[in-house]
Amino acid sequence: MEWVNAIVNEMGASVDVSDAQNRASRVLQTFEGAVRQRCAEFNDYSKVMKMKRENALLKRAVAIQNSRMQDLAPLQARVRELEAACAQYDDRLKxxxxxxxSLSVNLRLAMAEQSPFGSKNHDVF
Structure with a gap:
């Protein structure tokens, strides 16, 4: 409605057709500038809203990832405990x-020294 009033006021103040055309041209150029500005603001607003949606999505993704990491923390601790236990058992096995x-070598030596006739004389073959 304000643009209609602006056109009516400008046309009412014109003195001839040429002046009316110039005034109408100025009003239309001003109107075009206002429309372009509103479109730019709308595009900026759209970009801001898109960024807000993306930001919310990223926040949810980070929250989910954080939750998963917290769920895995006790499992990772248990894995470290089991790895340490395996290392201890490996050492004990070795x-x-x-x-x-060592015992098998000593047993073989003891069995070789044992004779049905008692201890053997090392000087005699």
Missing amino acids: TAERQNY
Whole structure:
């Protein structure tokens, strides 16, 4: 309605047709500038709204990722405990294998020295 009033006022103040055309041209150019500005504002508003939606989406994604990481924290701690236990059992197994080998060597030596006739004389073959 304000643009209609502006056109009527400008046309009413004109003195001849040429002046009316010039005044109408100025009003229309001003109107065009206002429309362009509103479109730019709308585009800016649309961009801002799009950014807000994307920001909300990213916030949700971060919250979900954070929740998953918090759920995994106890599992990761348990995995570290089990890895440490496995390392201890591995060390114990290696120690047992060394002891087993040592005992088997000593047993073979003891069995070789044992004779049905008692202890053998090392000087005699």
